Structure formats: structure tokens, C-alpha cells
Amino acid sequence: MKSLFDENQINIGVGTWQLGMRGWGKDYSSSDAKEALKFLINNGIKFIDTAEIYGNGESEKNVGEVLSNSKRDKYYIATKIAGSNFKASKIKAKVEGSLKRLKLDYIDLYQVHWEPSAYTNLKESFKELEKICKEGLIMHIGVSNFSSKKIREVSNYLNEYKIESNQIKYNILERPVQEEINYLNENNIKIIAWSPLGQGFLTGKYIEKKPTGFIRKVNRLFRKESLKKYTPLFDFIKNKSQELNIAPATLVLSYEIKKGVIPIPGFKNIKQAEDIVKVLSFSLNDQIVKEIDDLVEPLITRYSKMGFYPPYLPNFIVNLIIKGI
Numbered sequence: 507m508k509s510l511f512d513e514n515q516i517n518i519g520v521g522t523w524q525l526g527m528r529g530w531g532k533d534y535s536s537s538d539a540k541e542a543l544k545f546l547i548n549n550g551i552k553f554i555d556t557a558e559i560y561g562n563g564e565s566e567k568n569v570g571e572v573l574s575n576s577k578r579d580k581y582y583i584a585t586k587i588a589g590s591n592f593k594a595s596k597i598k599a600k601v602e603g604s605l606k607r608l609k610l611d612y613i614d615l616y617q618v619h620w621e622p623s624a625y626t627n628l629k630e631s632f633k634e635l636e637k638i639c640k641e642g643l644i645m646h647i648g649v650s651n652f653s654s655k656k657i658r659e660v661s662n663y664l665n666e667y668k669i670e671s672n673q674i675k676y677n678i679l680e681r682p683v684q685e686e687i688n689y690l691n692e693n694n695i696k697i698i699a700w701s702p703l704g705q706g707f708l709t710g711k712y713i714e715k716k717p718t719g720f721i722r723k724v725n726r727l728f729r730k731e732s733l734k735k736y737t738p739l740f741d742f743i744k745n746k747s748q749e750l751n752i753a754p755a756t757l758v759l760s761y762e763i764k765k766g767v768i769p770i771p772g773f774k775n776i777k778q779a780e781d782i783v784k785v786l787s788f789s790l791n792d793q794i795v796k797e798i799d800d801l802v803e804p805l806i807t808r809y810s811k812m813g814f815y816p817p818y819l820p821n822f823i824v825n826l827i828i829k830g831i
């Protein structure tokens with residue numbers, strides 16, 4: 507079977523955690539965000555990412571409302587099952603729940619949001635997932651925040667399908683260690699880049715003020731000491747984007763596309779959506795990519811821990827933690 511990414515030219519998508527309407531701050535409104543999503547789909551953005559946990563189903567609902575006005579062949583929808591729900595006996599109901607909220611009859615890419623706990627029988631769960639694929643409810647399988655070691659293990663449990671993508675944190679300043687990236691590239695597993703704008707930090711607009719909302723409170727990029735450390739990068743992004751007559755966000759996303767990953771930026775309004783759409787008709791030249799590489803090399807954080815939660819943390823505790831997301 508051909509992978510979603512081999513069959514279709516997808517080099518950028520969008521993320522819709524923000525449409526869950528929780529934790530992003532006071533200036534988010536579902537009507538602005540839905541208008542923006544409509545604009546994105548009508549202007550050529552085809553790949554839309556959501557998850558059952560964003561706003562406890564609210565993101566999928568809002569996305570479903572917008573998609574109900576679009577032709578099914580205009581977009582690919584990717585959603586995620588929480589790692590703590592990835593139990594053979596629960597998966598079918600979880601898929602059906604997402605389909606109902608999205609108002610769809612199939613999901614293009616179904617991703618396991620993070621490595622499930624050590625108590626999970628992964629063989630049974632992936633076998634069940636494959637069965638649901640064969641029933642036509644899911645077209646392709648992906649994972650998120652999985653280590654290469656775990657992908658190697660779970661790939662053994664799939665017969666006719668394969669793991670086609672790993673959604674991980676990847677941006678100018680934060681990426682996994684090179685061995686993890688190499689494994690994914692060598693095995694034709696597409697990297698889908700979450701937080702491609704560093705949750706807005708990389709656009710340079712948080713030099714003087716901090717974002718509101720609890721989600722960004724725990725992001726180390728927004729700490730006081732970051733500002734001084736990353737000033738040369740902010741200056742570069744500001745000057746270069748002015749010179750090229752594009753927004754800082756467009757520059758940052760175009761750099762990531764050049765690195766071969768699929769960025770899925772979040773957004774809150776049409777203005778931000780316009781900066782994302784601009785990426786479709788813009789390409790960064792290799793010289794600028796090299797200048798950014800040279801500048802950020804000493805600043806990059808390369809992480810090796812891929813999982814989200816300690817493996818022996820019981821699922822019911824994880825489910826309590828994520829309820830507020």
C-alpha cells in the first residue's frame with residue numbers, strides 16, 4: 507500500500523489544537539479560528555491535524571463544522587488517539603467518536619498521540635487498529651512522539667499497513683537528536699513537525715510581552731533568559747523577512763520545509779492563515795537556509811527523550827492530567 511505522503515504532495519499542513527479553545531489565551535475565538543481554517547482550505551492547505559484530546563473533543567467538533575462545507579477531496583484529515591486510550595478494547599469506540607465529531611466517514615491518518623504505557627498490550631492494539639483500517643474507517647496509520655526503538659517494535663505488529671509518519675516537536679531551535687531523524691528518513695517515515703513556530707516565539711513578537719494562557723506557561727522558550735540568548739536569531743528573522751517582503755512566520759515555516767519535514771502551524775485568525783498560505787508560493791534559497799543553520803547551530807536544543815509520560819504511570823492518571831487540555 508502506498509503511503510499518504512508518497513501519493514500526495516504534502517509539504518505543509520495546519521494544526522488545530524487552538525480550535526480546542528482552551529489554554530491559548532484571551533484573544534482566541536472559535537469564530538475567528540473557524541473562518542481562518544475555511545480560508546486555509548480554500549487557498550490550498552490540504553493537510554489538517556487535530557486530536558481527540560484538544561479541548562476534550564472541541565477541536566474535532568470545530569474542524570468538523572468547517573469541513574462539512576468543503577469537498578472531501580480537498581483535504582486530508584489527521585487525528586490522534588491519546589496514548590492512554592490505545593487499548594484494543596477501546597480503539598473502535600475512539601475512532602467512531604472522532605468520526606462523529608468530525609462529521610466524516612473515514613480518517614485519512616490516525617495517529618497514536620504518544621507512546622502508550624508499559625501496561626498496554628501493543629501487539630493487540632495495533633492488530634485491532636489494522637482491522638479497523640480494513641473496515642475502511644482509517645486510511646493510513648501514524649504515530650506521534652514515538653522513539654525509533656518503539657517504532658521498530660510496533661512495526662512488527664502490522665502486516666498490511668505501516669507506520670507512515672511520526673509527529674514530533676521540530677522547529678528552528680528544537681529537534682530530536684540526529685539518530686532519531688536518520689531512522690525516520692531511512693525508513694520513509696515522514697516527520698510531521700509540531701510547534702513549528704515555537705508556539706509563536708520564533709516570530710519574535712514575544713520579546714517585550716509574554717503570551718497569556720496556561721499552555722505556553724510551561725514552554726521553556728518563553729523564559730526570561732531566552733530573550734537575550736536568542737536575540738541574534740530574532741534579528742536575523744526580522745531583517746531577512748523584511749528584505750524578502752514576507753512575514754517572519756512564512757520565513758520560519760519555509761526553512762522547515764527545506765529540512766524535509768511537514769510543519770503544521772497553529773493559527774488563530776485570517777491574518778496568520780495568510781502567512782501560512784504564502785508558504786505555498788514561496789521557496790527559501792539554499793544560501794539563506796545555510797545562514798540560518800550556521801546561526802542556530804550553537805543554539806539548538808536536541809532532545810533524545812521522545813515519550814511524554816513515564817512508562818509506568820497508570821492510564822487513568824494520564825487521562826486525568828489531559829482532561830484540561
Ligand SMILES: NC(=O)c1ccc[n+]([C@@H]2O[C@H](COP(=O)([O-])OP(=O)(O)OC[C@H]3O[C@@H](n4cnc5c(N)ncnc54)[C@H](OP(=O)(O)O)[C@@H]3O)[C@@H](O)[C@H]2O)c1
Binds near residue numbers: 619
Ligand atoms: N503531537 C503532539 O504532541 C503535539 C504537540 C503540540 C502541538 N501539536 C500540533 O501542532 C500544531 C502546532 O503546534 P503548536 O500549536 O504547539 O505551536 P506553533 O504552531 O508553533 O504556534 C502556533 C501559535 O503561533 C502563533 N502564530 C501563528 N501564526 C502566526 C503568524 N503568522 N505570526 C505570528 N504568530 C503566529 C499563534 O499564537 P499567538 O498569536 O497567540 O502568539 C499560534 O497559536 C498544534 O495546533 C497541534 O495540532 C501536536
